[in-house]
Amino acid sequence: MTDVFLYTGLFLCLLMVASLYRSVFGPTVLDRLIGVNAIGSKTVILLLLIGLIYERVDMFVDIALAYALLNFVAVLAASRYFQKRKGLYEEPPYK
Amino acid sequence: MIDVIVIALLICGLVFFTGGAVGILRFPDFYTRLHPAGKMDTLGSFLMVLAVALFNLHEFSWAALLTSLKILLIILFVFILNPTATHAIVDAGFRAGMRPWTKKDRGK
Numbered sequence: 001m002t003d004v005f006l007y008t009g010l011f012l013c014l015l016m017v018a019s020l021y022r023s024v025f026g027p028t029v030l031d032r033l034i035g036v037n038a039i040g041s042k043t044v045i046l047l048l049l050i051g052l053i054y055e056r057v058d059m060f061v062d063i064a065l066a067y068a069l070l071n072f073v074a075v076l077a078a079s080r081y082f083q084k085r086k087g088l089y090e091e092p093p094y095k
Numbered sequence: 096m097i098d099v100i101v102i103a104l105l106i107c108g109l110v111f112f113t114g115g116a117v118g119i120l121r122f123p124d125f126y127t128r129l130h131p132a133g134k135m136d137t138l139g140s141f142l143m144v145l146a147v148a149l150f151n152l153h154e155f156s157w158a159a160l161l162t163s164l165k166i167l168l169i170i171l172f173v174f175i176l177n178p179t180a181t182h183a184i185v186d187a188g189f190r191a192g193m194r195p196w197t198k199k200d201r202g203k
Contacts, residue, residue, distance in 0.1 A: 001150070008105050012112065015113060021120060022120060033184055034129060037132060037181075038136055041136045041140055041173070041177060042136075044140065045143045048143075048147045057166075058158065061162055061165045065172070075180045079180075079187040
């Protein structure tokens with residue numbers, strides 16, 4: 001079963017790389033925020049799978065829980081910050 | 096028996112995560128990109144966390160039961176926090192005056 005969790009984690013890492021494209025090359029700041037949010041929600045699962053591989057799930061559960069809350073707070077704070085700021089666009093939205 | 100259920104749940108979760116990643120990459124607009132990011136990640140997290148919680152119980156003990164309950168707490172948090180984060184991002188884009196993608200913008 002360890003191999004199954006290992007390959008599942010590797011595939012999740014591949015998907016995180018795919019989401020990283022959006023957070024690096026996203027046209028606006030909020031697109032980057034979407035990519036970061038997707039990577040964070042995959043990281044929670046990846047932490048649980050790493051816990052199963054090392055057979056220390058009881059320790060890694062707390063880390064995953066704290067990471068989920070931290071990711072949420074980061075995304076919420078960033079979106080609250082950027083909604084008051086102009087200049088989200090590289091080019092003006094109304095043409 | 097429990098291994099088969101766990102592997103099936105993991106593969107279902109991976110399918111949903113793959114759909115979410117492809118949607119984030121391919122959709123044309125900020126609002127449409129939030130649609131796979133909000134929904135697919137929530138359901139994929141639910142299925143995969145459920146698989147981990149089930150596999151943790153394959154040797155039953157009270158400590159393992161407590162750990163599984165904590166893992167189910169992650170599901171509860173994800174179901175509350177992920178739609179809230181999606182709504183906050185939509186709200187930020189709407190207040191900043193982003194215009195939704197229409198058919199006129201096709202090809203840009």
